[in-house]
Amino acid sequence: MRPEYFAFRTELFGPMLSVVRVKDLHEAVALVNSLDYGLTSGLQSLDETEQKYWKDNLEAGNLYINRGTTGAIVNRQPFGGMKLSAFGGGIKAGGPNYVSCFLHFTDTGDGNDWRTNYKTAYEKEFRRARDVNNLYGEQNLFRYLPLRSIGLRLFDSDTFEQVEKIATAAQLVGTPLTISVDPADPKADELARGGYTVRRESLNKFIDSMSEYERFRTCTPDIPRPVYEAAAVLNKYVATAPPVSEGRVELLHYIKEQSITFEYHRYGSITEIPELE
Numbered sequence: 168m169r170p171e172y173f174a175f176r177t178e179l180f181g182p183m184l185s186v187v188r189v190k191d192l193h194e195a196v197a198l199v200n201s202l203d204y205g206l207t208s209g210l211q212s213l214d215e216t217e218q219k220y221w222k223d224n225l226e227a228g229n230l231y232i233n234r235g236t237t238g239a240i241v242n243r244q245p246f247g248g249m250k251l252s253a254f255g256g257g258i259k260a261g262g263p264n265y266v267s268c269f270l271h272f273t274d275t276g277d278g279n280d281w282r283t284n285y286k287t288a289y290e291k292e293f294r295r296a297r298d299v300n301n302l303y304g305e306q307n308l309f310r311y312l313p314l315r316s317i318g319l320r321l322f323d324s325d326t327f328e329q330v331e332k333i334a335t336a337a338q339l340v341g342t343p344l345t346i347s348v349d350p351a352d353p354k355a356d357e358l359a360r361g362g363y364t365v366r367r368e369s370l371n372k373f374i375d376s377m378s379e380y381e382r383f384r385t386c387t388p389d390i391p392r393p394v395y396e397a398a399a400v401l402n403k404y405v406a407t408a409p410p411v412s413e414g415r416v417e418l419l420h421y422i423k424e425q426s427i428t429f430e431y432h433r434y435g436s437i438t439e440i441p442e443l444e
Contacts, residue, residue: 170198178204178252192217200226206248209236213433222427222444228252228259232429234305243300243307244426255404256382259424262309272408272416281332281412288414289339293422296444304432306441311422313341318380320373320394321348325386327357332410332417333384334363339414342421345380347373370394377401384420386410 168175174185189195192212199208208227212218218232228248229239239246245262247253258264296310319333330346337344343364348355350367358365368376374397377383383398388407398405406420431438 170201176202178206192220196221196224200224203250204248204252205250206252207231207236207239209234218429226250228257228423228425230425230427232427233433234428234430239426243302244428245309245424246426247424249423249425251402253423256406256419257404257423258419259426262424262426264419264424267416267419272411272413274411274413279412281414282335284412285332285335285339285414285418288418292415293340293418296427298443304430304435304437306427306429306431308427308429308443310425310427311340312425314343314421314423315381316343316345316379317382317384317421318373318377319344319346319384320370320390321346321352321354322385322387322390323352325354327354329386329410330354330358330363332412333386333420336410336414336418337421340418340421344384344421347376377403382406382420 168185168187170176170187172185174183175187187198189198205227207229208225209231210218210221211233212221222230226249229244229246239261241261245259245265247257247259247262249257255268258268293311296308298307299309300307317337319330321330334344334346345364345366346358347366347368348358349369355365355367366373370391370393374393377397378401380403383403383405385405385407386409390407395405408420411417429441431441
């Protein structure tokens with residue numbers, strides 16, 4: 168089969184196997200990442216260099232090393248994909264953040280130091296991969312990855328503090344942020360002086376450029392309908408919840424979740440226990 172064939176490039180739910188010959192792992196990863204989908208992916212290899220390259224570069228929600236790629240278990244392998252294999256913000260079912268999909272968060276107005284709060288949340292929750300199960304013979308990592316890019320579109324009612332919260336959160340997790348603002352908006356000059364990446368453009372120009380971003384951010388759900396319509400055509404998520412001072416909640420808008428399961432035994436014989444990365 169050739170990589171351009173329909174059966175290779177389409178997510179098919181059925182008993183079908185598509186086989187493509189590649190020259191090496193680098194080409195295989197590039198082919199997988201060129202697909203519109205990214206639910207699960209598996210690797211059979213005892214080469215630690217290959218394992219690391221594959222983990223660091225494969226774009227899929229659930230990765231499996233030296234085991235089957237089905238039967239995800241709640242909490243052990245929180246389930247959910249990337250790209251067209253994800254819906255909404257990509258929060259995984261069975262993971263630590265899944266309940267947030269069903270809630271609306273608002274600030275309590277207690278005047279807490281949101282900058283310190285964001286840094287604390289990043290260090291405690293988002294910075295490092297973790298294995299909460301610690302099974303002997305199978306490592307189950309859960310980690311957060313930065314987005315390739317996120318576009319923030321501002322409107323007249325948005326405040327500079329809201330922009331600061333969004334920019335700080337994106338910077339902490341390593342997601343590049345571009346701020347799109349109407350040329351007539353007085354916030355444009357202030358943002359430019361603040362060193363932010365700013366595009367002075369009309370709403371129509373922003374809509375035309377939406378394909379450049381992996382995700383979008385606004386400070387309110389009360390935005391023009393054409394933005395939603397364009398995002399739907401592009402299959403892109405728009406995070407519209409007003410920015411909050413709680414970093415454990417706010418930083419979720421700027422990351423994607425990934426689960427990695429690694430069976431580090433061979434037929435019951437335990438190999439070296441891998442380190443948390």
